[in-house]
Structure formats: C-alpha cells, structure tokens
Amino acid sequence: MVPYTPELVLPLEPGVTLSFPFPRIATTILVVDDERISRRLAYRILSEEGYRVLEAESAPEALDVLSKARGRVDLLILDIVMADCDGVQLGHLVLEEWPDQRILYMSAHPAEVLVRHGLESLDVPFLAKPYSRDEALAKVAETLNRRRTSEADVPAERKQPRPTQR
Numbered sequence: 001m002v003p004y005t006p007e008l009v010l011p012l013e014p015g016v017t018l019s020f021p022f023p024r025i026a027t028t029i030l031v032v033d034d035e036r037i038s039r040r041l042a043y044r045i046l047s048e049e050g051y052r053v054l055e056a057e058s059a060p061e062a063l064d065v066l067s068k069a070r071g072r073v074d075l076l077i078l079d080i081v082m083a084d085c086d087g088v089q090l091g092h093l094v095l096e097e098w099p100d101q102r103i104l105y106m107s108a109h110p111a112e113v114l115v116r117h118g119l120e121s122l123d124v125p126f127l128a129k130p131y132s133r134d135e136a137l138a139k140v141a142e143t144l145n146r147r148r149t150s151e152a153d154v155p156a157e158r159k160q161p162r163p164t165q166r
Contacts, residue, residue, distance in 0.1 A: 028072055029140070030054045032062040032090070033079040033106075038129070042077060045133050046140065059085035063093065071098065075144055077127075080107040104143040106131075 029051050031042045039055045046053045054073070056062035059082075066073055076094060080087035091103050108129035125143040127136060 026052060026072075027074050027144070028052045028054065028069070029075045029077060030056060030062065030065055030069075030073045031077045032056045032059075032082075032087070033077075034058065034082040034084065035079070038079065042136065045136050049137055051140075058082070059090045059093070062090060063097075066094065066098065066101075073101070075102045075104060075140065077104045077106060077140075080105050081109050102143055102146065104139060 027050075029046055031039050031046075031053060032055075033039045033042070034057050036057070039057065043053045043055060054065055054069075056065050062076070062078075066076070076091075078087040078091055087105060087107075091105065094101050094103065102125075104125045104127055106127040106129055125139065125146060127139045131139075
C-alpha cells in the first residue's frame with residue numbers, strides 16, 4: 001500500500017511554484033498527556049502540518065472525547081507515564097471499546113520504566129521524548145499507515161479465545 005501524501009501547489013509567479021505536503025483531509029489526532037507543554041508542542045507540530053488535533057489531559061477526558069467522536073479519531077497519541085493513569089492501561093481500555101483504533105505511545109522514560117507500566121514489547125508504535133518535528137511527523141505517518149496485525153498491538157485480555165457459550 002502506498003502512503004497517501006498529496007501536495008498542495010500554489011502558483012506565485014509565472015514559472016515559480018511553492019509546494020508543501022499535507023495530510024489527507026480530516027485526519028484527526030487525539031493527544032493524551034498530563035503535561036500541558038507536551039500536549040501544546042504536539043498540537044503545534046501536528047496542526048501546522050494540517051492535522052485536526054484534539055487534546056486530553058487525563059484518561060477520563062480521553063475516553064469522553066473518543067466516545068463523543070464516534071470513531072472519527074484516526075490516531076490516538078498516548079503518553080505512557082501520567083500522574084492519574086497509566087497510558088498502556090488506557091490503551092488497553094481504548095482497544096477493548098474501539099479495536100481498530102491506531103495508537104502511538106510516547107514517553108521520555110527509559111525502557112525499564114515502560115516495562116513496569118505494561119509496555120512489554122516495543123513492537124508497538126513508539127515515539128521517544130524529546131522528539132523533533134521530523135521524528136514526530138514520521139512516526140505519526142508510519143502509525144497512520146500501519147494496520148493492527150501484530151499480537152503486541154492487542155491487549156492481553158483479547159489474545160485468549162473467548163469462551164464459547166452454550
């Protein structure tokens with residue numbers, strides 16, 4: 001599958017054009033982070049690139065936004081270590097309710113801390129903080145183009161077959 005990367009070309013003068021890429025129309029991203037400055041940085045980078053960006057500072061707020069959006073959030077960016085919740089646990093809750101939701105995890109913490117928070121595999125989309133604009137945009141594009149096919153993307157509770165009802 002070829003990633004969708006259209007370009008907007010604006011004529012300036014005869015023979016001169018200005019070209020810059022932009023994401024597909026109505027790509028919505030929800031950024032969940034308890035640190036306001038981190039949310040605002042992500043908001044700025046993503047909105048300047050043309051994404052529609054929503055913000056939440058807690059798990060309840062994120063779940064409320066997702067519920068009200070009714071499946072129209074293309075990507076959820078979750079900080080793993082937050083004061084009031086665990087981002088990996090929130091990711092599991094989200095995937096139970098919306099199994100096709102794409103999630104990009106992010107953190108400034110070392111791998112040992114991430115494992116304690118339940119991120120047992122780095123096979124999931126992950127963005128290390130601090131990140132550059134290019135790193136963030138590349139990881140967002142990669143995650144948007146990724147299909148959830150890895151066992152690591154599925155919460156542990158859903159990996160076991162469901163019991164058959166009699």
